[in-house]
Amino acid sequence: MEKYLGLPPDGSAHGAQIDSLIGLVHWLMFALFVGWGIYFVITLVRFRNSKQKSANYHGVRNHVSTYIEAGVIVVEAVLLVIFSIPIWSERVDAFPSEHGSTVVRIVAEQFAWNIHYPGSDGVFGKTSLALVGTDNPLGLDRTDPAAVDDITTINQLNLPLGKPVIIHLTSKDVIHSLNLTAFRVKQDAVPGLNIPVWFVPTKTSAEIRGEMSSLFSLEEAVSSLTTLSLPSVEDIVPAQDAGREGWLLTADVADAEGSTILSAGDELTADNVNLLVGAGVATVRARIAANLERYVSTENYADAGGAVLLPMHETLTEEAVTGLINAGISGVKARLKSMTDPWVLNETLGAKDGSTIASTGEYLTEEII
Amino acid sequence: MSDPHSRAAAGHSAQTHGTDGRHKEDFLRKYVFSNDHKVIGIQYGITSLIFLLFGFTLMMMMRWQLAYPEQPIPAMRFALPFGLVGLIVLAFSRLRPGIHMVVGMAILLMGWLVYWLATNDEMMPGGIMLPEFYNSLGAMHGTIMVFLGVVPLAVGAFGNYVMPLQIGAPDMAFPKLNMISYWVYFVGGVVMLSSFFVPGGAANSGWTSYPPLSDIATTGQTAWLIGMVFLITSSLLGSVNFIVTIIQLRAKGLAFMRLPFFVWAQFVTAFLLLLAFPPLEAAGILQLMDRLAGTSFFLPSGLVVSGELLPNTGGGSPLLWQHLFWFLAHPEVYVLILPAMGIIAEIIANNTRKPLWGYKSLVYAAAFLGFMSFIVWAHHMFLTGMGTSISSFFQTTTMIISIPSVIILSALLISLHGGSIRFNSAMLFALAFLPMFGIGGLTGLPLGLSSSDIALHDTYYVIGHFHYVVAPGTIFALFAGIYYWFPKVTGRILNERLGKVHFWGSFVCMNVIFFPMLIQGLAGVSRRLYDGGSQYAHALGVLYLNEWMSVGAWAMALFQVVFVVNLFLSLRKGEAAAQNHWQATTLDWSATPTPPVAHGNFARVPEVFRGPYEYSVPGAAADFTPQNQPL
Amino acid sequence: MDHSFEIRKHVRTYIAVFVALLALTIVTVAISYLHLEVRAAVTVALIVAVIKGGLVASYFMHLISEKKIIYASLLLTIVFFAALMWLPIFTTSDPIMYNNVP
Amino acid sequence: MEIPYTVDARPDTGLYNAKLGIWLFLASEVMLFGALFTSYILLRVGAPVWPRGSEILNVPLATINTVVLISSSITMVMSWASLKMKDFKKYRVFMGLTFLLGVAFLVIKSFEYGAKFEHHLFPSNNTFFAIYFTLTGLHGLHVIGGMIVNAYFWGPGSRMWKTDPERFTNRVEVAGLYWHFVDLVWIFLFPVLYLL
């Protein structure tokens, strides 16, 4: 059953247990649904009123359904007692000894995972709230002898293969969800609590990536690429609106005398808007430049003369897009970058309320730091 | 076809009222601040349908973002249908005050709100949705659907209108309180809607409003909390009223075990609302204190938000909120399903022309379900750091609670056997409910086992699970109920042909929308992602489904236009309904004219002589023997 | 005819209950000045409060001779209240077991 | 058509509607305050230190308030008993007293709050004060609600005594049940917040 459910690749020692439980439950679900489904369809056909002119007051007289219900109870009990509870117990009670394990601390915050390795001494340096700052998000006290060899990273977790990993998970602000999909690890990071999680990674990211590409047809993904259409991003903007950061002019703007005050590509900052309003300009042509760099073109684009403006697989840049607009091209076929480069860690790690976390960065290298 | 007596009685409420000077009521008393449970039921019905429509539209905007992240939203395309439908409804009003007028205006207002949201530069610079705004839409979609749409429709409208009729009561036990419940609900709804206009927009911490995020969220969250306090108060008053009515006002001879299953469902539901809602009210008060009075009920010490140490003293617990929230919210999901099951049971018995199979086991299962629903809540919290014993407790109770649902479903399925099944629109929706709820319920099982929940928690599998139960489940049941009782309420029948178009279209669309969610969920795609997972490597292979689902959702909207047109067309031009149009056995159809007597429901107090579903009794003259037919 | 005799009898009970409540109030306050250790203080204070609450409910609110339906509803409430109170406490007292000596 | 059992009890349940209604409402109130007590316990259990209420709150004032509320309960029950004995005058006296005791409770409470605010003790100070103000504040709101009802039955609402005395007696009984419940909540609040 697991095979047909399309579960993501599994790179952990315990993942197979979870997957097989998911498979088993789905067998139960499948049996119940198909069984009752067949019964349902047959009854509907057999007892339609065009065929069955009058109903039978008593209907079914046997109690077969009671046996089915008893059967469901038994199967559920088995799933519970033999599978779910023992698996859970192993996850939360049977922590491996810290000797022989890789121990890391992960402190979540909007929008990053702060990762703290104890270094060669195996002891985490002291941290203090007072020291927390942009360059020291963990508040690590470097004067503490235990902290000298500590290593901290953001959004990048490198772990050795085949050795248990113990993560001490907490959060600085809101609840986050640590979700390492390919390792069947998921745990809420709750501020104020320190929650331990453990697993044994058995595959490198390269291996997992390999499995994914064989698992999913890339063709399919490519055929569903989004089209980033330019004309609809272009818009007429009333200049007296406050500054519009992120909006770029698409044409030069001249004042009444005809001298250019702003040129295409300039951003509509508050200052520039004031300038325009001062010059009596009421509307300008502009377009939004939101996150263009996240897209990669999927076709070659050339101007009427055949000069290449934007080749395939190229990141959409300001110049390229401006060139396209100038050449009168109305849309670009593009896709989100992360599709070819799936292992770039996501920086928008949502909250548990909005729960998300990217999981899979470049984290599995052979050697521990 | 039309029974002359019933038409005359129907006329009573419409015309004769004004002329018979005895109780001349002004418009306000009669339609706005009415104490008649039927009018209040209709008020609930209209209001909640409009909210459903709005919740639906918020979802369509989200689905745009999920299908085409980073592309500007075509605001007009979202607002236009409202304009069209609103104008159609207004056209039916012939520009005279009345139901059409009110609803038409309300729909236009919603359309304007949608347009305003979609073109709001703060939330959608250049028409491109900000993540925060996506979060607002999600939180408000969930909240509106659950608390302002489905519950008021299932309980406030159907319960209010039908239950007193089915038990032979002249009204609810406390008619004034009933009116107050409605208006408190209305105010709560207005507060919720107005939160879109506060700085920072509407609440954006999910319908679950988990702190600390919700404690530090923008002002919209405060509005959400205040709105919730109103909604909870309304539900509490309503549930007291329901329970007292069912216990005290049953007609002579109507013993508990002769109650239609719908009444039982409402009875259990009322208890759930009564006892599960107060803890959320308490939690809401605590969160309001956190936000307004600077307390730290849900804030532990030492929080650093965007690099700043939070000034609160700390000492609180974020998980406390989760316990209080889910103590309500799990029973709440059964509040969403029980009335739906009640409706389905009525319609199945009626359209198979035979008694429900295993009436007693249905009743006991419903009661047991209600009881158990209070002690499974922490299955929503498996991943908050639970040890083995407590997680075993909650997964065991969760497995136990699935059994009564299996029993109810089995009984309803077996009830079909031996029937003479009429496939009218109401029955089609009711029948579709069974397998759809089946999928929804069955997908609850892997979530209920804590070990498999590790993989599935917070993924689209959860979203798929509960939408199967609430959308093609409950929403279908509500549609079925509307087709079934519309004649009772209005004296006219809904057009069957349009009804079937509505059914088949919705049925296909629902599955196109929600089945892919299960697939995405198994592949590990997280919920509440404003880009639909396009940044996830493991989502790669199932990402194309996003567009399918969105197209399904928009197609779904088209079929709802058919429904709205049907409602208003039939209200004006529909075929007149006979008194007992469906030849039903329960008192709502058999003991009162169609529509029922304006005050007091019954011309004569009915007396009950038999069980609720005496269809095709061997040797009886007709294939139905009404409950009030003397022995 | 009426039940005024019976009511008069009730009135005497009410006054007795009132006196008992006053006395118990003094008892709790007095005990609190003993500065018992927390666990004992909690136990005693709760026992006294339960007695007082019981008196109010039984006599002023006539629970002592109420109808079955009311008992049933209250019993249900008490059960759910107990669940609401104890299950979160059990949950917090059963966290993931990390019993690790490095 | 009249709604049945607004005055007389339904034979099989032995209850009139409002009585069942108020008890159900009180059941929901039990869950409301129950949830707050649960929060109290959870927060207290999780706190490294928890102040003793008796050391920072004004126990004498609260004791007086306890006595005030208990007294108001007895006057409330007496007002109902007076109606039962058909003594409307006495009813007015007892109901009036109940209301005044409610006022007294609130006045004392406001002194207590005032003193706290003067010492810059606010809900935001710590979890103890947070729960203290929330619980007593919510309880205070319930007292105010009860007083509004009582005032109504003392004044305009009492006209019903002339037209429908039995129904009026029932209403007073129902108002009384609510009022006793508010007293009952205080009986638990008092030791939990002030003494422990």
Ligand code: HEA
């Ligand atoms: C109406 C609403 C409703 C209903 C009825 C249910 C019913 C059930 N739910 Fe669901 N649930 C929700 C609404 C609902 N749920 C919501 C809204 C959420 C998410 C909240 C959020 O996080 O935002 C949720 C989340 C949720 C979770 C948390 C998941 C997570 O966040 O990780 C869990 C876990 O145990 C769960 C379990 C169950 C179970 C075991 C049932 C059982 O009661 C189901 C029992 C039913 C059956 C077993 C089906 C019987 C069918 C048949 C026998 C076959 C019929 C076949 C044919 C007709 C062909 N649900």
Ligand code: HEA
């Ligand atoms: C009762 C509850 C309910 C209902 C019915 C629905 C219905 C639908 N929901 Fe919703 N949904 C939730 C409750 C509900 N939802 C909740 C609680 C969440 C979680 C929020 C969170 O994460 O915090 C959620 C989240 C949610 C998401 C996930 C967002 C995310 O995680 O990022 C999505 C995504 O597609 C979605 C889609 C849909 C769709 C396509 C429908 C469709 O089925 C809609 C069908 C609707 C109708 C068919 C309405 C028809 C009625 C009319 C047309 C009225 C007629 C009007 C008049 C006569 C005036 N919902």
Ligand code: CUA
């Ligand atoms: Cu960070 Cu979720």
Ligand SMILES: [Cu+2]
């Ligand atoms: Cu649940």
